[in-house]
Amino acid sequence: MxxxxxxxxxxxxxxxxxxxxxxxxxxxxxxxxxxxxxxxxxxxxxxxxxxxxxxxxxxxxxxxxxxxxxxxxxxxxxxxxxxxxxxxKVTGHLRVAAPFGFGRRYVAPAMAALRTRHPDVTLSLMLFEDPAFPRADGWDVLIHVGALGDSALTLHRLAANRRILCASPAYLARCGMPERPEDLRRHDCGVIRENKTDESLWRFAGSDGEQVTLRLQPALASNDGTVIRDWGLAGLGIIVRSEWDVADDLKLGRLIALLPGWQLPDADIVALTGSRSGRVARVATFLEELRSTLHPIPWRVDRPEHVIGE
The missing domain is CATH 1.10.10.10 (Winged helix-like DNA-binding domain superfamily/Winged helix DNA-binding domain)
Known part of the structure:
Protein backbone atom coordinates (compact mmCIF):
# COMPACT_ATOMS: atom_id res chain seq x y z
CA MET A 1 0.00 0.00 0.00
CA LYS A 89 32.52 1.32 2.60
CA VAL A 90 30.78 4.74 2.86
CA THR A 91 27.59 4.65 0.82
CA GLY A 92 23.90 5.55 0.86
CA HIS A 93 21.93 8.76 0.39
CA LEU A 94 23.00 11.87 2.33
CA ARG A 95 20.28 14.51 2.87
CA VAL A 96 21.45 17.93 4.03
CA ALA A 97 19.52 21.15 4.65
CA ALA A 98 21.32 24.50 4.95
CA PRO A 99 20.73 28.26 4.66
CA PHE A 100 20.98 29.61 1.11
CA GLY A 101 24.15 31.71 1.32
CA PHE A 102 26.21 29.55 3.66
CA GLY A 103 24.99 26.41 1.93
CA ARG A 104 26.12 27.58 -1.48
CA ARG A 105 29.53 28.81 -0.32
CA TYR A 106 30.61 26.10 2.12
CA VAL A 107 28.20 23.17 2.41
CA ALA A 108 27.86 22.35 -1.30
CA PRO A 109 31.66 22.15 -1.85
CA ALA A 110 32.03 19.89 1.19
CA MET A 111 29.34 17.60 -0.18
CA ALA A 112 31.05 17.56 -3.57
CA ALA A 113 34.34 16.60 -1.91
CA LEU A 114 32.56 13.80 -0.04
CA ARG A 115 31.18 12.32 -3.24
CA THR A 116 34.55 12.63 -4.97
CA ARG A 117 36.11 10.52 -2.22
CA HIS A 118 33.10 8.21 -1.83
CA PRO A 119 31.34 7.94 -5.23
CA ASP A 120 28.78 5.46 -3.89
CA VAL A 121 27.23 8.24 -1.76
CA THR A 122 24.33 10.09 -3.40
CA LEU A 123 23.51 13.64 -2.35
CA SER A 124 20.52 15.90 -1.71
CA LEU A 125 21.07 19.50 -0.60
CA MET A 126 18.02 21.59 0.28
CA LEU A 127 18.72 25.31 0.61
CA PHE A 128 16.22 27.42 2.53
CA GLU A 129 15.53 30.95 3.70
CA ASP A 130 13.85 30.20 7.01
CA PRO A 131 15.86 28.14 9.54
CA ALA A 132 12.60 26.72 10.90
CA PHE A 133 11.48 25.59 7.44
CA PRO A 134 12.92 22.07 7.06
CA ARG A 135 11.42 19.41 9.27
CA ALA A 136 14.26 17.86 11.22
CA ASP A 137 13.00 14.36 10.49
CA GLY A 138 13.35 14.93 6.75
CA TRP A 139 17.13 15.35 6.73
CA ASP A 140 20.27 13.62 7.99
CA VAL A 141 22.10 16.89 8.70
CA LEU A 142 20.68 20.37 9.25
CA ILE A 143 23.18 23.26 9.14
CA HIS A 144 22.24 26.20 11.33
CA VAL A 145 23.73 29.68 11.78
CA GLY A 146 23.01 31.55 15.00
CA ALA A 147 21.18 31.02 18.27
CA LEU A 148 19.16 27.86 18.75
CA GLY A 149 15.93 27.25 20.57
CA ASP A 150 15.27 24.04 22.44
CA SER A 151 16.01 21.04 20.26
CA ALA A 152 16.06 17.31 20.79
CA LEU A 153 18.65 17.02 18.02
CA THR A 154 22.36 16.43 18.59
CA LEU A 155 24.46 19.56 18.10
CA HIS A 156 27.87 19.49 16.42
CA ARG A 157 29.70 22.82 16.66
CA LEU A 158 31.54 23.52 13.40
CA ALA A 159 32.98 27.04 13.50
CA ALA A 160 32.89 30.30 15.41
CA ASN A 161 31.08 33.18 13.71
CA ARG A 162 30.42 36.70 14.94
CA ARG A 163 27.69 39.10 13.89
CA ILE A 164 29.10 42.35 12.53
CA LEU A 165 27.55 45.82 12.58
CA CYS A 166 28.78 47.56 9.45
CA ALA A 167 28.10 50.11 6.73
CA SER A 168 29.69 51.31 3.50
CA PRO A 169 32.14 54.24 3.45
CA ALA A 170 29.68 56.16 1.26
CA TYR A 171 26.90 55.85 3.85
CA LEU A 172 29.21 56.88 6.70
CA ALA A 173 30.49 59.89 4.74
CA ARG A 174 26.90 60.98 4.13
CA CYS A 175 25.32 60.20 7.52
CA GLY A 176 28.18 60.07 10.01
CA MET A 177 29.36 57.35 12.37
CA PRO A 178 27.48 56.10 15.43
CA GLU A 179 29.47 56.45 18.63
CA ARG A 180 27.19 54.38 20.84
CA PRO A 181 24.44 51.82 20.14
CA GLU A 182 21.74 54.38 20.95
CA ASP A 183 22.94 56.50 18.01
CA LEU A 184 21.58 53.82 15.65
CA ARG A 185 18.07 55.16 16.21
CA ARG A 186 19.06 58.17 14.10
CA HIS A 187 20.40 56.05 11.26
CA ASP A 188 18.87 54.02 8.45
CA CYS A 189 19.22 50.37 9.47
CA GLY A 190 18.57 47.17 7.57
CA VAL A 191 17.34 43.92 9.11
CA ILE A 192 16.78 40.39 7.91
CA ARG A 193 13.44 38.87 8.86
CA GLU A 194 13.50 35.09 9.09
CA ASN A 195 12.53 32.23 11.38
CA LYS A 196 9.80 34.39 12.95
CA THR A 197 12.43 36.05 15.15
CA ASP A 198 12.34 39.73 16.07
CA GLU A 199 15.37 41.00 14.18
CA SER A 200 14.49 44.65 14.88
CA LEU A 201 15.64 44.10 18.49
CA TRP A 202 19.42 44.54 18.60
CA ARG A 203 21.37 43.64 21.75
CA PHE A 204 24.87 44.96 22.41
CA ALA A 205 27.37 44.00 25.10
CA GLY A 206 30.06 46.54 25.94
CA SER A 207 33.62 45.66 26.79
CA ASP A 208 32.98 47.04 30.29
CA GLY A 209 29.96 44.77 30.79
CA GLU A 210 27.32 47.36 29.90
CA GLN A 211 24.26 45.94 28.11
CA VAL A 212 22.21 47.95 25.62
CA THR A 213 19.04 46.70 23.90
CA LEU A 214 17.54 48.73 21.06
CA ARG A 215 14.17 48.53 19.35
CA LEU A 216 14.69 49.81 15.82
CA GLN A 217 12.32 51.02 13.14
CA PRO A 218 14.22 49.57 10.18
CA ALA A 219 14.42 51.48 6.94
CA LEU A 220 15.31 48.26 5.09
CA ALA A 221 14.06 44.70 5.60
CA SER A 222 14.22 41.43 3.68
CA ASN A 223 14.09 37.71 4.36
CA ASP A 224 17.19 37.29 2.15
CA GLY A 225 20.55 38.05 3.75
CA THR A 226 22.18 38.63 0.37
CA VAL A 227 19.71 41.44 -0.32
CA ILE A 228 20.52 43.12 3.00
CA ARG A 229 24.25 42.82 2.32
CA ASP A 230 23.85 44.27 -1.17
CA TRP A 231 21.82 47.19 0.20
CA GLY A 232 24.56 47.82 2.75
CA LEU A 233 27.21 47.79 0.02
CA ALA A 234 25.07 50.22 -1.98
CA GLY A 235 25.22 52.72 0.88
CA LEU A 236 21.56 52.48 1.88
CA GLY A 237 22.12 51.95 5.59
CA ILE A 238 23.77 50.19 8.53
CA ILE A 239 23.38 46.42 8.56
CA VAL A 240 24.17 43.40 10.73
CA ARG A 241 25.59 40.41 8.89
CA SER A 242 27.41 37.23 9.78
CA GLU A 243 31.18 37.43 9.82
CA TRP A 244 31.42 34.66 7.21
CA ASP A 245 29.30 36.73 4.80
CA VAL A 246 31.09 40.09 4.98
CA ALA A 247 34.71 39.15 5.80
CA ASP A 248 35.89 39.88 2.25
CA ASP A 249 33.97 43.17 2.16
CA LEU A 250 35.62 44.24 5.43
CA LYS A 251 39.05 43.22 4.17
CA LEU A 252 38.67 45.25 0.98
CA GLY A 253 37.10 48.25 2.70
CA ARG A 254 33.76 47.95 0.92
CA LEU A 255 32.17 47.77 4.39
CA ILE A 256 33.39 49.24 7.66
CA ALA A 257 32.88 47.51 11.02
CA LEU A 258 31.31 49.90 13.53
CA LEU A 259 31.16 50.43 17.29
CA PRO A 260 34.46 48.93 18.46
CA GLY A 261 34.09 47.86 22.06
CA TRP A 262 30.50 46.69 21.51
CA GLN A 263 29.58 43.16 20.51
CA LEU A 264 26.42 41.57 19.15
CA PRO A 265 25.49 37.99 20.10
CA ASP A 266 27.59 35.41 18.28
CA ALA A 267 26.07 33.29 15.51
CA ASP A 268 28.18 30.13 15.50
CA ILE A 269 27.88 27.55 12.72
CA VAL A 270 26.50 24.23 13.92
CA ALA A 271 25.23 20.98 12.45
CA LEU A 272 22.20 19.18 13.88
CA THR A 273 21.62 15.45 13.56
CA GLY A 274 19.19 12.95 14.99
CA SER A 275 20.54 10.62 17.64
CA ARG A 276 20.54 7.77 15.14
CA SER A 277 21.71 9.53 11.97
CA GLY A 278 24.77 10.95 13.72
CA ARG A 279 26.18 7.43 13.96
CA VAL A 280 25.67 6.64 10.26
CA ALA A 281 28.97 6.37 8.38
CA ARG A 282 28.11 8.79 5.56
CA VAL A 283 26.87 11.42 8.06
CA ALA A 284 29.94 11.11 10.27
CA THR A 285 32.21 11.25 7.20
CA PHE A 286 30.40 14.32 5.88
CA LEU A 287 30.74 16.12 9.22
CA GLU A 288 34.46 15.40 9.15
CA GLU A 289 34.62 16.80 5.60
CA LEU A 290 32.71 19.94 6.60
CA ARG A 291 34.93 20.50 9.65
CA SER A 292 37.95 20.20 7.38
CA THR A 293 36.42 22.80 5.03
CA LEU A 294 35.87 25.20 7.95
CA HIS A 295 39.24 24.79 9.67
CA PRO A 296 41.11 26.97 9.81
CA ILE A 297 38.07 29.23 9.83
CA PRO A 298 38.13 30.59 6.24
CA TRP A 299 36.62 33.98 7.06
CA ARG A 300 39.35 34.61 9.64
CA VAL A 301 42.31 33.67 7.49
CA ASP A 302 44.28 36.71 6.31
CA ARG A 303 41.27 39.01 6.56
CA PRO A 304 42.20 42.18 8.50
CA GLU A 305 39.10 44.26 9.22
CA HIS A 306 38.70 47.97 8.62
CA VAL A 307 37.28 49.33 11.88
CA ILE A 308 36.49 53.01 12.35
CA GLY A 309 36.88 54.49 15.80
CA GLU A 310 39.80 52.49 17.20
Missing part, protein backbone atom coordinates in the same frame (compact mmCIF):
# COMPACT_ATOMS: atom_id res chain seq x y z
CA UNK A 2 2.88 2.39 0.75
CA UNK A 3 6.46 2.23 -0.49
CA UNK A 4 9.79 3.70 0.60
CA UNK A 5 9.52 6.06 -2.40
CA UNK A 6 6.20 7.29 -0.98
CA UNK A 7 7.89 7.89 2.37
CA UNK A 8 10.75 9.81 0.76
CA UNK A 9 8.25 11.90 -1.23
CA UNK A 10 6.18 12.75 1.83
CA UNK A 11 9.29 13.55 3.89
CA UNK A 12 10.19 16.26 1.39
CA UNK A 13 6.59 17.45 1.08
CA UNK A 14 6.08 17.68 4.84
CA UNK A 15 9.22 19.80 5.15
CA UNK A 16 8.14 22.27 2.48
CA UNK A 17 6.17 25.43 3.13
CA UNK A 18 4.27 25.14 -0.15
CA UNK A 19 3.61 22.76 -3.04
CA UNK A 20 5.84 24.95 -5.20
CA UNK A 21 8.71 24.62 -2.72
CA UNK A 22 8.22 20.86 -2.62
CA UNK A 23 8.27 20.75 -6.42
CA UNK A 24 11.58 22.63 -6.48
CA UNK A 25 13.07 20.26 -3.92
CA UNK A 26 11.90 17.23 -5.90
CA UNK A 27 12.83 18.82 -9.26
CA UNK A 28 9.35 18.26 -10.68
CA UNK A 29 6.42 20.51 -11.58
CA UNK A 30 3.85 21.61 -8.96
CA UNK A 31 1.06 19.73 -10.79
CA UNK A 32 3.14 16.55 -10.56
CA UNK A 33 3.46 17.02 -6.79
CA UNK A 34 -0.29 17.61 -6.45
CA UNK A 35 -1.09 14.53 -8.51
CA UNK A 36 1.25 12.30 -6.54
CA UNK A 37 -0.11 13.60 -3.24
CA UNK A 38 -3.68 12.93 -4.36
CA UNK A 39 -2.76 9.41 -5.44
CA UNK A 40 -1.12 8.73 -2.08
CA UNK A 41 -4.16 10.06 -0.19
CA UNK A 42 -6.49 7.93 -2.30
CA UNK A 43 -4.47 4.78 -1.66
CA UNK A 44 -4.36 5.43 2.08
CA UNK A 45 -7.94 6.65 2.28
CA UNK A 46 -7.07 9.69 4.40
CA UNK A 47 -6.35 13.37 3.81
CA UNK A 48 -2.70 14.11 4.61
CA UNK A 49 -2.38 17.83 3.84
CA UNK A 50 -4.70 20.80 4.25
CA UNK A 51 -4.37 23.03 1.21
CA UNK A 52 -6.72 25.87 2.15
CA UNK A 53 -3.92 28.48 2.04
CA UNK A 54 -0.64 29.08 0.28
CA UNK A 55 1.19 27.24 3.04
CA UNK A 56 0.99 23.51 3.62
CA UNK A 57 -0.44 22.25 6.89
CA UNK A 58 -0.33 18.57 7.75
CA UNK A 59 -3.44 16.89 9.06
CA UNK A 60 -3.20 14.65 12.12
CA UNK A 61 -2.81 11.71 9.74
CA UNK A 62 -0.17 13.63 7.80
CA UNK A 63 1.81 14.29 10.98
CA UNK A 64 1.61 10.60 11.83
CA UNK A 65 2.86 9.59 8.39
CA UNK A 66 5.68 12.15 8.47
CA UNK A 67 6.89 11.09 11.90
CA UNK A 68 6.51 7.34 11.53
CA UNK A 69 7.75 7.47 7.94
CA UNK A 70 10.95 9.20 9.05
CA UNK A 71 11.51 6.45 11.62
CA UNK A 72 10.99 3.74 9.00
CA UNK A 73 13.35 5.43 6.55
CA UNK A 74 15.96 5.73 9.29
CA UNK A 75 15.56 2.04 10.08
CA UNK A 76 15.99 1.14 6.41
CA UNK A 77 19.05 3.36 6.18
CA UNK A 78 20.41 1.83 9.36
CA UNK A 79 19.96 -1.67 7.96
CA UNK A 80 21.73 -0.72 4.75
CA UNK A 81 24.52 0.94 6.71
CA UNK A 82 24.97 -2.11 8.91
CA UNK A 83 25.34 -4.30 5.84
CA UNK A 84 27.67 -1.89 4.09
CA UNK A 85 29.77 -1.44 7.23
CA UNK A 86 30.91 -5.02 6.82
CA UNK A 87 32.60 -3.91 3.60
CA UNK A 88 34.17 -0.82 5.26
Missing amino acids: ITSNDLHFFAVLSGARSLAAAARALDVTPPAVTQRLQQLEQRLGVRLVERSSRQLHLTVEGELLAGRGAELLAELDGLADALVARRK
Whole structure:
Protein backbone atom coordinates (compact mmCIF):
# COMPACT_ATOMS: atom_id res chain seq x y z
CA MET A 1 0.00 0.00 0.00
CA ILE A 2 2.88 2.39 0.75
CA THR A 3 6.46 2.23 -0.49
CA SER A 4 9.79 3.70 0.60
CA ASN A 5 9.52 6.06 -2.40
CA ASP A 6 6.20 7.29 -0.98
CA LEU A 7 7.89 7.89 2.37
CA HIS A 8 10.75 9.81 0.76
CA PHE A 9 8.25 11.90 -1.23
CA PHE A 10 6.18 12.75 1.83
CA ALA A 11 9.29 13.55 3.89
CA VAL A 12 10.19 16.26 1.39
CA LEU A 13 6.59 17.45 1.08
CA SER A 14 6.08 17.68 4.84
CA GLY A 15 9.22 19.80 5.15
CA ALA A 16 8.14 22.27 2.48
CA ARG A 17 6.17 25.43 3.13
CA SER A 18 4.27 25.14 -0.15
CA LEU A 19 3.61 22.76 -3.04
CA ALA A 20 5.84 24.95 -5.20
CA ALA A 21 8.71 24.62 -2.72
CA ALA A 22 8.22 20.86 -2.62
CA ALA A 23 8.27 20.75 -6.42
CA ARG A 24 11.58 22.63 -6.48
CA ALA A 25 13.07 20.26 -3.92
CA LEU A 26 11.90 17.23 -5.90
CA ASP A 27 12.83 18.82 -9.26
CA VAL A 28 9.35 18.26 -10.68
CA THR A 29 6.42 20.51 -11.58
CA PRO A 30 3.85 21.61 -8.96
CA PRO A 31 1.06 19.73 -10.79
CA ALA A 32 3.14 16.55 -10.56
CA VAL A 33 3.46 17.02 -6.79
CA THR A 34 -0.29 17.61 -6.45
CA GLN A 35 -1.09 14.53 -8.51
CA ARG A 36 1.25 12.30 -6.54
CA LEU A 37 -0.11 13.60 -3.24
CA GLN A 38 -3.68 12.93 -4.36
CA GLN A 39 -2.76 9.41 -5.44
CA LEU A 40 -1.12 8.73 -2.08
CA GLU A 41 -4.16 10.06 -0.19
CA GLN A 42 -6.49 7.93 -2.30
CA ARG A 43 -4.47 4.78 -1.66
CA LEU A 44 -4.36 5.43 2.08
CA GLY A 45 -7.94 6.65 2.28
CA VAL A 46 -7.07 9.69 4.40
CA ARG A 47 -6.35 13.37 3.81
CA LEU A 48 -2.70 14.11 4.61
CA VAL A 49 -2.38 17.83 3.84
CA GLU A 50 -4.70 20.80 4.25
CA ARG A 51 -4.37 23.03 1.21
CA SER A 52 -6.72 25.87 2.15
CA SER A 53 -3.92 28.48 2.04
CA ARG A 54 -0.64 29.08 0.28
CA GLN A 55 1.19 27.24 3.04
CA LEU A 56 0.99 23.51 3.62
CA HIS A 57 -0.44 22.25 6.89
CA LEU A 58 -0.33 18.57 7.75
CA THR A 59 -3.44 16.89 9.06
CA VAL A 60 -3.20 14.65 12.12
CA GLU A 61 -2.81 11.71 9.74
CA GLY A 62 -0.17 13.63 7.80
CA GLU A 63 1.81 14.29 10.98
CA LEU A 64 1.61 10.60 11.83
CA LEU A 65 2.86 9.59 8.39
CA ALA A 66 5.68 12.15 8.47
CA GLY A 67 6.89 11.09 11.90
CA ARG A 68 6.51 7.34 11.53
CA GLY A 69 7.75 7.47 7.94
CA ALA A 70 10.95 9.20 9.05
CA GLU A 71 11.51 6.45 11.62
CA LEU A 72 10.99 3.74 9.00
CA LEU A 73 13.35 5.43 6.55
CA ALA A 74 15.96 5.73 9.29
CA GLU A 75 15.56 2.04 10.08
CA LEU A 76 15.99 1.14 6.41
CA ASP A 77 19.05 3.36 6.18
CA GLY A 78 20.41 1.83 9.36
CA LEU A 79 19.96 -1.67 7.96
CA ALA A 80 21.73 -0.72 4.75
CA ASP A 81 24.52 0.94 6.71
CA ALA A 82 24.97 -2.11 8.91
CA LEU A 83 25.34 -4.30 5.84
CA VAL A 84 27.67 -1.89 4.09
CA ALA A 85 29.77 -1.44 7.23
CA ARG A 86 30.91 -5.02 6.82
CA ARG A 87 32.60 -3.91 3.60
CA LYS A 88 34.17 -0.82 5.26
CA LYS A 89 32.52 1.32 2.60
CA VAL A 90 30.78 4.74 2.86
CA THR A 91 27.59 4.65 0.82
CA GLY A 92 23.90 5.55 0.86
CA HIS A 93 21.93 8.76 0.39
CA LEU A 94 23.00 11.87 2.33
CA ARG A 95 20.28 14.51 2.87
CA VAL A 96 21.45 17.93 4.03
CA ALA A 97 19.52 21.15 4.65
CA ALA A 98 21.32 24.50 4.95
CA PRO A 99 20.73 28.26 4.66
CA PHE A 100 20.98 29.61 1.11
CA GLY A 101 24.15 31.71 1.32
CA PHE A 102 26.21 29.55 3.66
CA GLY A 103 24.99 26.41 1.93
CA ARG A 104 26.12 27.58 -1.48
CA ARG A 105 29.53 28.81 -0.32
CA TYR A 106 30.61 26.10 2.12
CA VAL A 107 28.20 23.17 2.41
CA ALA A 108 27.86 22.35 -1.30
CA PRO A 109 31.66 22.15 -1.85
CA ALA A 110 32.03 19.89 1.19
CA MET A 111 29.34 17.60 -0.18
CA ALA A 112 31.05 17.56 -3.57
CA ALA A 113 34.34 16.60 -1.91
CA LEU A 114 32.56 13.80 -0.04
CA ARG A 115 31.18 12.32 -3.24
CA THR A 116 34.55 12.63 -4.97
CA ARG A 117 36.11 10.52 -2.22
CA HIS A 118 33.10 8.21 -1.83
CA PRO A 119 31.34 7.94 -5.23
CA ASP A 120 28.78 5.46 -3.89
CA VAL A 121 27.23 8.24 -1.76
CA THR A 122 24.33 10.09 -3.40
CA LEU A 123 23.51 13.64 -2.35
CA SER A 124 20.52 15.90 -1.71
CA LEU A 125 21.07 19.50 -0.60
CA MET A 126 18.02 21.59 0.28
CA LEU A 127 18.72 25.31 0.61
CA PHE A 128 16.22 27.42 2.53
CA GLU A 129 15.53 30.95 3.70
CA ASP A 130 13.85 30.20 7.01
CA PRO A 131 15.86 28.14 9.54
CA ALA A 132 12.60 26.72 10.90
CA PHE A 133 11.48 25.59 7.44
CA PRO A 134 12.92 22.07 7.06
CA ARG A 135 11.42 19.41 9.27
CA ALA A 136 14.26 17.86 11.22
CA ASP A 137 13.00 14.36 10.49
CA GLY A 138 13.35 14.93 6.75
CA TRP A 139 17.13 15.35 6.73
CA ASP A 140 20.27 13.62 7.99
CA VAL A 141 22.10 16.89 8.70
CA LEU A 142 20.68 20.37 9.25
CA ILE A 143 23.18 23.26 9.14
CA HIS A 144 22.24 26.20 11.33
CA VAL A 145 23.73 29.68 11.78
CA GLY A 146 23.01 31.55 15.00
CA ALA A 147 21.18 31.02 18.27
CA LEU A 148 19.16 27.86 18.75
CA GLY A 149 15.93 27.25 20.57
CA ASP A 150 15.27 24.04 22.44
CA SER A 151 16.01 21.04 20.26
CA ALA A 152 16.06 17.31 20.79
CA LEU A 153 18.65 17.02 18.02
CA THR A 154 22.36 16.43 18.59
CA LEU A 155 24.46 19.56 18.10
CA HIS A 156 27.87 19.49 16.42
CA ARG A 157 29.70 22.82 16.66
CA LEU A 158 31.54 23.52 13.40
CA ALA A 159 32.98 27.04 13.50
CA ALA A 160 32.89 30.30 15.41
CA ASN A 161 31.08 33.18 13.71
CA ARG A 162 30.42 36.70 14.94
CA ARG A 163 27.69 39.10 13.89
CA ILE A 164 29.10 42.35 12.53
CA LEU A 165 27.55 45.82 12.58
CA CYS A 166 28.78 47.56 9.45
CA ALA A 167 28.10 50.11 6.73
CA SER A 168 29.69 51.31 3.50
CA PRO A 169 32.14 54.24 3.45
CA ALA A 170 29.68 56.16 1.26
CA TYR A 171 26.90 55.85 3.85
CA LEU A 172 29.21 56.88 6.70
CA ALA A 173 30.49 59.89 4.74
CA ARG A 174 26.90 60.98 4.13
CA CYS A 175 25.32 60.20 7.52
CA GLY A 176 28.18 60.07 10.01
CA MET A 177 29.36 57.35 12.37
CA PRO A 178 27.48 56.10 15.43
CA GLU A 179 29.47 56.45 18.63
CA ARG A 180 27.19 54.38 20.84
CA PRO A 181 24.44 51.82 20.14
CA GLU A 182 21.74 54.38 20.95
CA ASP A 183 22.94 56.50 18.01
CA LEU A 184 21.58 53.82 15.65
CA ARG A 185 18.07 55.16 16.21
CA ARG A 186 19.06 58.17 14.10
CA HIS A 187 20.40 56.05 11.26
CA ASP A 188 18.87 54.02 8.45
CA CYS A 189 19.22 50.37 9.47
CA GLY A 190 18.57 47.17 7.57
CA VAL A 191 17.34 43.92 9.11
CA ILE A 192 16.78 40.39 7.91
CA ARG A 193 13.44 38.87 8.86
CA GLU A 194 13.50 35.09 9.09
CA ASN A 195 12.53 32.23 11.38
CA LYS A 196 9.80 34.39 12.95
CA THR A 197 12.43 36.05 15.15
CA ASP A 198 12.34 39.73 16.07
CA GLU A 199 15.37 41.00 14.18
CA SER A 200 14.49 44.65 14.88
CA LEU A 201 15.64 44.10 18.49
CA TRP A 202 19.42 44.54 18.60
CA ARG A 203 21.37 43.64 21.75
CA PHE A 204 24.87 44.96 22.41
CA ALA A 205 27.37 44.00 25.10
CA GLY A 206 30.06 46.54 25.94
CA SER A 207 33.62 45.66 26.79
CA ASP A 208 32.98 47.04 30.29
CA GLY A 209 29.96 44.77 30.79
CA GLU A 210 27.32 47.36 29.90
CA GLN A 211 24.26 45.94 28.11
CA VAL A 212 22.21 47.95 25.62
CA THR A 213 19.04 46.70 23.90
CA LEU A 214 17.54 48.73 21.06
CA ARG A 215 14.17 48.53 19.35
CA LEU A 216 14.69 49.81 15.82
CA GLN A 217 12.32 51.02 13.14
CA PRO A 218 14.22 49.57 10.18
CA ALA A 219 14.42 51.48 6.94
CA LEU A 220 15.31 48.26 5.09
CA ALA A 221 14.06 44.70 5.60
CA SER A 222 14.22 41.43 3.68
CA ASN A 223 14.09 37.71 4.36
CA ASP A 224 17.19 37.29 2.15
CA GLY A 225 20.55 38.05 3.75
CA THR A 226 22.18 38.63 0.37
CA VAL A 227 19.71 41.44 -0.32
CA ILE A 228 20.52 43.12 3.00
CA ARG A 229 24.25 42.82 2.32
CA ASP A 230 23.85 44.27 -1.17
CA TRP A 231 21.82 47.19 0.20
CA GLY A 232 24.56 47.82 2.75
CA LEU A 233 27.21 47.79 0.02
CA ALA A 234 25.07 50.22 -1.98
CA GLY A 235 25.22 52.72 0.88
CA LEU A 236 21.56 52.48 1.88
CA GLY A 237 22.12 51.95 5.59
CA ILE A 238 23.77 50.19 8.53
CA ILE A 239 23.38 46.42 8.56
CA VAL A 240 24.17 43.40 10.73
CA ARG A 241 25.59 40.41 8.89
CA SER A 242 27.41 37.23 9.78
CA GLU A 243 31.18 37.43 9.82
CA TRP A 244 31.42 34.66 7.21
CA ASP A 245 29.30 36.73 4.80
CA VAL A 246 31.09 40.09 4.98
CA ALA A 247 34.71 39.15 5.80
CA ASP A 248 35.89 39.88 2.25
CA ASP A 249 33.97 43.17 2.16
CA LEU A 250 35.62 44.24 5.43
CA LYS A 251 39.05 43.22 4.17
CA LEU A 252 38.67 45.25 0.98
CA GLY A 253 37.10 48.25 2.70
CA ARG A 254 33.76 47.95 0.92
CA LEU A 255 32.17 47.77 4.39
CA ILE A 256 33.39 49.24 7.66
CA ALA A 257 32.88 47.51 11.02
CA LEU A 258 31.31 49.90 13.53
CA LEU A 259 31.16 50.43 17.29
CA PRO A 260 34.46 48.93 18.46
CA GLY A 261 34.09 47.86 22.06
CA TRP A 262 30.50 46.69 21.51
CA GLN A 263 29.58 43.16 20.51
CA LEU A 264 26.42 41.57 19.15
CA PRO A 265 25.49 37.99 20.10
CA ASP A 266 27.59 35.41 18.28
CA ALA A 267 26.07 33.29 15.51
CA ASP A 268 28.18 30.13 15.50
CA ILE A 269 27.88 27.55 12.72
CA VAL A 270 26.50 24.23 13.92
CA ALA A 271 25.23 20.98 12.45
CA LEU A 272 22.20 19.18 13.88
CA THR A 273 21.62 15.45 13.56
CA GLY A 274 19.19 12.95 14.99
CA SER A 275 20.54 10.62 17.64
CA ARG A 276 20.54 7.77 15.14
CA SER A 277 21.71 9.53 11.97
CA GLY A 278 24.77 10.95 13.72
CA ARG A 279 26.18 7.43 13.96
CA VAL A 280 25.67 6.64 10.26
CA ALA A 281 28.97 6.37 8.38
CA ARG A 282 28.11 8.79 5.56
CA VAL A 283 26.87 11.42 8.06
CA ALA A 284 29.94 11.11 10.27
CA THR A 285 32.21 11.25 7.20
CA PHE A 286 30.40 14.32 5.88
CA LEU A 287 30.74 16.12 9.22
CA GLU A 288 34.46 15.40 9.15
CA GLU A 289 34.62 16.80 5.60
CA LEU A 290 32.71 19.94 6.60
CA ARG A 291 34.93 20.50 9.65
CA SER A 292 37.95 20.20 7.38
CA THR A 293 36.42 22.80 5.03
CA LEU A 294 35.87 25.20 7.95
CA HIS A 295 39.24 24.79 9.67
CA PRO A 296 41.11 26.97 9.81
CA ILE A 297 38.07 29.23 9.83
CA PRO A 298 38.13 30.59 6.24
CA TRP A 299 36.62 33.98 7.06
CA ARG A 300 39.35 34.61 9.64
CA VAL A 301 42.31 33.67 7.49
CA ASP A 302 44.28 36.71 6.31
CA ARG A 303 41.27 39.01 6.56
CA PRO A 304 42.20 42.18 8.50
CA GLU A 305 39.10 44.26 9.22
CA HIS A 306 38.70 47.97 8.62
CA VAL A 307 37.28 49.33 11.88
CA ILE A 308 36.49 53.01 12.35
CA GLY A 309 36.88 54.49 15.80
CA GLU A 310 39.80 52.49 17.20
